[in-house]
């Protein structure tokens with residue numbers, strides 16, 4: 393592809409000089425302005441490849457990701473087992489390095505390709521990002537409808553530990569930075585809930601513009617996400633399930649410190665044990681949006697348990713401008729199925745959420761709340777808000793099978809601006825006249 397691009401530019405230059413030679417005006421600047429919309433080169437990576445190993449096609453694929461990758465290029469990875477990889481390629485402006493699962497529909501070079509290279513999983517033995525501008529994309533699996541299946545990439549270590557680490561500890565006086573990292577369609581897990589581990593750990597530097605989507609982080613002893621000093625973080629369409637917490641080893645689904653401009657939307661959180669599910673542990677938290685999620689305890693072991701709340705703080709630091717809208721909260725046990733910010737510093741709003749069958753009361757602390765529905769769940773206080781509903785009958789399709797789609801509209805929710813105006817399937821909220829409560833919008837036909 394590079395060759396083609398150079399050839400095209402050469403041809404244009406030759407044409408330009410030819411035209412200038414003819415006395416026709418063709419300012420050279422016009423040639424320079426030709427858009428360089430040409431992607432970088434594509435390389436093939438295939439475990440067990442026995443060709444020349446130069447990555448040029450599927451016969452001569454690299455047997456593993458090379459230690460040094462080229463900025464702007466794409467590396468397609470076939471099914472198979474791969475060693476640990478540490479991404480530490482010098483950055484070059486905003487040029488990404490893309491590492492994609494090779495699939496039948498998108499596998500770069502065609503020579504030597506076999507479709508059985510692309511119908512399974514590429515499994516890495518831990519991943520480390522020491523620089524920014526990377527895309528690590530399993531391409532398939534995960535998200536609504538296939539929360540736990542089909543992920544193109546897997547990160548697994550038989551002894552547990554950190555699966556995906558962003559930055560190693562550096563000197564405290566000079567924190568490193570990791571910016572612009574996308575992690576998609578990745579299944580990361582420990583061998584069992586009794587093995588200590590973390591799916592994504594980034595606690596030693598400063599982190600901005602990170603996206604994690606369509607991943608499945610599950611079955612580990614500890615917090616699946618441990619993040620400190622993250623800013624502009626989007627966490628969407630992921631499933632986080634089954635962790636373990638003990639008095640000696642506290643945990644939650646997300647252990648967050650000093651994070652700002654964070655969105656948790658359209659995720660499925662299941663059977664989480666700990667202080668809470670999404671926990672602000674210390675430092676100052678501002679501008680969080682938590683919407684369109686399902687927080688569920690199935691009632692089957694390993695059971696979840698929350699102490700402070702579904703989204704809460706740990707009585708340290710402050711929390712300000714937190715929006716918690718349109719979540720479905722089911723079966724939560726422990727002490728609190730609500731949202732508590734003991735150090736709430738204002739502009740924290742909870743609306744349009746739908747509780748069902750939670751054993752823990754939906755306590756709220758230091759926030760404003762209304763337009764919520766509590767079904768077989770104790771509301772925050774004896775006096776409900778003007779637009780709250782406390783009900784016995786549920787409106788779900790099949791809660792026994794964790795299907796919380798609605799069979800009928802709920803009491804009208806509060807109308808909110810974009811981006812809160814769609815559910816996880818993109819259904820517009822309120823288009824049928826009723827903005828429903830909970831994660832799933834009911835669409836009247």
Ligand SMILES: [Ca+2]
Nearest residue numbers: 824826828834
């Ligand atoms: Ca509706």
